[in-house]
Amino acid sequence: MRAVLSTRFLMAFIVAIAAVYALYSSLTWPFRTALFPRVIGFPLLVLSIVEMLLCVTNVEGDRVGHAVDFEMTTDVDPAVALKRTFAICSWILGFLALILGIGFTLAVPLFVFLYLRLAGKEGWALTLSLTILAWLTMEGLFNRLLHLPFPQGWLFSLLA
Amino acid sequence: MLDAFVQGLVIVLQWQTFLIMLLGIFLGFWVGLLPGLGGSTTLALMLPFIYKMTPVEAFAFLLGMHSVVSTTGDITSVLFGVPGEGTTAATILDGHAMAKRGEAGRALGAALMSSLVGAVVGSFALALAIPVVRPLVLTFGAPELFMLAIVGIAFISSLSGEGGRGLLRGFLAGLLGLMIALVGQDPQAGVQRFTFSQLYLWGGLDLVPVLVGLFAIPEIIDLAIRGTSIAGELPKGSLAKGAWDGVKDTFRHFWLTIRCSLVGTFIGIMPGLGGGVAQWIAYGHAVQSAHDAKERTGFGKGDVRGVLGPGAANNSKEGGALIPTVAFGVPGSSAMAILLGAFFLQGIAPGPDMLDKHLTLTFSMVWTMVIANIITVVLSFFFLNQLAKLTVVRGTVLIPFVLFLAFIGSYTSNNHIGDLLVFLVFGVLGYLMIRASWPRAPLVLGFVLGKIAENNFYISTIRYGGSWMLRPVVLILIVLSVVVVLYPLIRLRKGSDVSETVA
Numbered sequence: 081m082r083a084v085l086s087t088r089f090l091m092a093f094i095v096a097i098a099a100v101y102a103l104y105s106s107l108t109w110p111f112r113t114a115l116f117p118r119v120i121g122f123p124l125l126v127l128s129i130v131e132m133l134l135c136v137t138n139v140e141g142d143r144v145g146h147a148v149d150f151e152m153t154t155d156v157d158p159a160v161a162l163k164r165t166f167a168i169c170s171w172i173l174g175f176l177a178l179i180l181g182i183g184f185t186l187a188v189p190l191f192v193f194l195y196l197r198l199a200g201k202e203g204w205a206l207t208l209s210l211t212i213l214a215w216l217t218m219e220g221l222f223n224r225l226l227h228l229p230f231p232q233g234w235l236f237s238l239l240a
Numbered sequence: 241m242l243d244a245f246v247q248g249l250v251i252v253l254q255w256q257t258f259l260i261m262l263l264g265i266f267l268g269f270w271v272g273l274l275p276g277l278g279g280s281t282t283l284a285l286m287l288p289f290i291y292k293m294t295p296v297e298a299f300a301f302l303l304g305m306h307s308v309v310s311t312t313g314d315i316t317s318v319l320f321g322v323p324g325e326g327t328t329a330a331t332i333l334d335g336h337a338m339a340k341r342g343e344a345g346r347a348l349g350a351a352l353m354s355s356l357v358g359a360v361v362g363s364f365a366l367a368l369a370i371p372v373v374r375p376l377v378l379t380f381g382a383p384e385l386f387m388l389a390i391v392g393i394a395f396i397s398s399l400s401g402e403g404g405r406g407l408l409r410g411f412l413a414g415l416l417g418l419m420i421a422l423v424g425q426d427p428q429a430g431v432q433r434f435t436f437s438q439l440y441l442w443g444g445l446d447l448v449p450v451l452v453g454l455f456a457i458p459e460i461i462d463l464a465i466r467g468t469s470i471a472g473e474l475p476k477g478s479l480a481k482g483a484w485d486g487v488k489d490t491f492r493h494f495w496l497t498i499r500c501s502l503v504g505t506f507i508g509i510m511p512g513l514g515g516g517v518a519q520w521i522a523y524g525h526a527v528q529s530a531h532d533a534k535e536r537t538g539f540g541k542g543d544v545r546g547v548l549g550p551g552a553a554n555n556s557k558e559g560g561a562l563i564p565t566v567a568f569g570v571p572g573s574s575a576m577a578i579l580l581g582a583f584f585l586q587g588i589a590p591g592p593d594m595l596d597k598h599l600t601l602t603f604s605m606v607w608t609m610v611i612a613n614i615i616t617v618v619l620s621f622f623f624l625n626q627l628a629k630l631t632v633v634r635g636t637v638l639i640p641f642v643l644f645l646a647f648i649g650s651y652t653s654n655n656h657i658g659d660l661l662v663f664l665v666f667g668v669l670g671y672l673m674i675r676a677s678w679p680r681a682p683l684v685l686g687f688v689l690g691k692i693a694e695n696n697f698y699i700s701t702i703r704y705g706g707s708w709m710l711r712p713v714v715l716i717l718i719v720l721s722v723v724v725v726l727y728p729l730i731r732l733r734k735g736s737d738v739s740e741t742v743a
Contacts, residue, residue: 091676095416102419105434113426115701116694117419117433124415131408149400149540149679150337152458153466161465168464168639172457172667175643176660184648192640200636210637214644222648229655 092131099125171195183233185223189215241599245367248603251296252611260297264304265612269619271305272312272324274649282309283578287585295586295601300608302582306575307359307609308616310554314351315620318547319344319470319630320642321459322649326447327554329684330519332455334539334546339470341542344628349486350544351551352617352624354497357490358552359613361501362508362559363606369509369563380510383708386696387717388510389689392517393418393682394721396524399536400679407729413673414682420445421690428698440658447516448653449663450687456646457667458674463635463642470631470638483624489544496529496545497552504553508560516688520681522553540679559609566594566602 103121106114156164178187192214196207222228232240251257264286271282283306290298309325316324318335331351338347380388397410423434424444435441463470490497500522507518526549530536539546565576569583569590583590594602630638650663673680700708708714 087672087675088677091672091678092412094672095412098416098419102422102434109426109431109433110429112428112698113431113433116697117422119697120415120418120422124412124419127408127412127415131412134405134408149333149674149677149681150458150462151541152462152674156465156467164465164467165461168461171639172460172643172664175647176664179647179660180657184651188644188648192644195640196637199639200634202637206637210641214641217644222652228652230651231657 086135089132089135092128092135096125096128096132099128167199171199179233181233181235183236184230185218186233188218244599245603247600248605249607251600252300252604252607257294257297257300260293261300261304261608261612262615264301264306265308265615268305268308268612269312269616272309272314272328273316274324274645282306283575287578287581290582290585295588295598296604298582298586299601299605302579303605303608304612306579307555307558307612310558311352311355311359311613311616312620314355314547314551314554315348315627316645318347318351319627320456320638320645322456322642322646323451325554326451326516327519327557328550329451329455329516330523330550330554330681331547332459333523333681334541334543336459336470337540337542338544338547339628339631342631343482343485343542344470344631345482345625346486346489346544347482347542347547348624348628349483349621350489350547351486352620353487353490354500354548354551355555356613356617357494357497358501358504358555359558360610361498361552362505362556363609364559365502365505365556366559366562366566366609367603367606379713381711382696382699383704383711384713384717385510386693386700387714387721389693389696391717391721391724392521392524392689393686394724396520396685397679397682398724398727399524399527400682401677403533404729406677406679407725409676409678410682413678413680414686417683417686417688418690418693419686420450420683421687422694427691427695438658440654440656444691445662445687446653446659447688449650449659450666451684452646452650453663453666454670454673454680454684456642457664458670460639460642460646461671463639467635469634482628483621486544486547490548493529493545493548496526497548500525500549500552501556504556505560507553508557509563517685518553518557519550520685520688522549523681525549555613559606562605566590566605 099121102117103125106117106121109117153161175187175191178191181187182190189211193207193211196202196210200207202210223230252261267282267286283302286302286305290301293301310327313324313328314331314335316322317328317331318339321332321336321339323329323332335347335351338344393414397414398407400410400413401407421444423441425431425435425442426433432442503522503525504518507521523546526543526545527536527539529545530539530543561576562579565580567590569580580590588594588598588601646663647660650659651657653659670680672678673683704711709718
């Protein structure tokens with residue numbers, strides 16, 4: 081059961097579902113359009129099923145099949161790590177919500193301020209100076225100098 | 241020819257041209273550092289400014305700017321794990337891992353020095369190859385380009401994991417990347433694929449939010465989990481002398497740097513493959529340079545060779561990409577297509593005239609790329625150890641700024657809110673891949689090569705039927721991809737035989 085619930089199994093399962101969806105979608109496409117997705121989709125489905133079966137039947141050590149890539153830290157207690165993962169994911173989603181709600185120009189300094197004060201527990205002097213730096217970068221570099229077209233945010237659109 | 245070569249240097253060093261080149265270098269320096277502000281976009285933005293310049297000044301400005309973007313893009317990749325440029329993502333794997341180990345200075349030194357070597361090799365390849373490159377480019381039609389894409393994916397997939405399971409996951413990641421590249425309108429019939437009726441997805445997924453999400457989100461989560469600085473709890477002063485070690489590493493692994501530069505140049509020459517591909521193939525080659533499986537496990541954890549390979553290739557590919565642009569008017573990448581526009585704005589037609597009437601101008605381009613990179617690397621070295629100290633800044637102070645750069649970088653690729661969602665979706669995918677020990681490199685290469693592979697596969701099938709597989713270069717590439725796939729398995733088998741014998 082633990083093998084079935086593992087991240088490795090979950091990853092293979094998601095990819096298998098994606099491959100099935102791709103192959104199913106390709107049934108309604110003209111041959112030209114469907115050719116390459118099928119050429120890719122079949123081996124993707126077969127290999128992901130093989131990976132799922134291996135995850136279930138073959139209990140592997142932590143280092144087996146290890147990727148040439150970076151690894152998440154293992155020095156922190158798993159419960160603390162999980163708590164911190166949820167916290168940072170909430171902050172990331174919160175930042176997105178701020179951007180959508182009040183636009184980049186206000187969201188960036190507000191997020192920097194809130195993160196430094198609430199998550200970082202930084203002092204007022206550092207928090208305020210870095211918030212001003214973030215606002216200057218946003219307003220000076222991206223808005224005034226580069227003239228990037230930032231949307232004003234849903235809240236302001238509703239009020240307008 | 242030698243006269244033109246020297247004359248090319250002299251005209252680049254004339255004070256007005258030199259100052260304009262410095263302005264270009266200054267712009268390129270910052271464009272490279274900021275994630276999402278791409279070299280191609282900046283080239284396009286700067287085109288209107290070259291109207292009143294002479295051709296030499298115009299190319300000194302544009303190439304001076306473009307040729308240093310990848311060099312400084314490596315700095316952001318190493319320090320924050322966020323790709324400064326789409327072409328510098330591969331540097332993250334080992335460069336940022338070194339930064340986390342407290343070796344940011346060394347990683348930056350290696351990245352910059354290898355970039356310089358790459359730029360010099362690419363530039364001189366341009367100078368030397370122009371007369372002989374025509375038959376090479378003409379040999380590579382659609383079937384060969386398709387097989388080259390397959391070899392590239394097979395190569396990086398087979399080298400991205402340990403043992404049979406690692407190989408399996410490498411291929412799964414590569415195929416997944418190819419599948420993700422198919423999002424958008426089918427280039428042949430215009431049929432929408434995997435667009436979920438969203439207009440934003442019609443044009444396919446943009447490389448920048450995909451890369452920033454895949455690489456930045458897992459790094460930010462890891463930094464938050466550790467609750468320390470990027471470099472962790474290091475003794476004071478341990479960062480101060482790393483940059484010079486990185487320079488020495490470049491010369492310690494000099495032939496690897498040269499080989500990766502040549503890989504970058506070759507991929508640059510091939511129309512349509514571009515810098516996104518060159519860095520990953522070079523990374524694969526660097527991994528392959530490991531003597532045994534145990535040594536290979538060091539890649540992704542901070543092996544300096546994983547910095548040198550992509551660092552060299554993503555700069556040498558610029559010289560390579562200029563070869564078909566200058567010699568035939570066939571741009572090797574999107575940046576070169578924009579540069580082609582600069583030729584026409586200046587009233588110059590690329591082609592045989594560039595090797596005869598405008599040979600001095602051609603050589604001035606070579607010198608511009610060399611001089612621009614020398615200036616950038618020398619200037620960067622003054623700041624490297626200071627930049628490296630950013631890795632000991634508390635994570636809680638860095639995280640909001642890295643997130644700010646990541647969100648802005650993703651958004652500026654299309655100026656669309658959809659980019660932010662793509663960034664987050666690929667962030668989740670990147671996190672899951674890391675947790676499941678799936679390598680990200682094959683996915684990125686599959687994604688970059690997906691459309692190129694499909695187009696060339698389609699053209700090959702329509703133009704030649706099944707007989708395209710019998711073309712000599714295609715046959716060689718098929719054999720090569722089979723060898724690339726089987727070699728790690730054979731080596732693994734041999735390794736287990738040896739250990740059984742010893743036991």
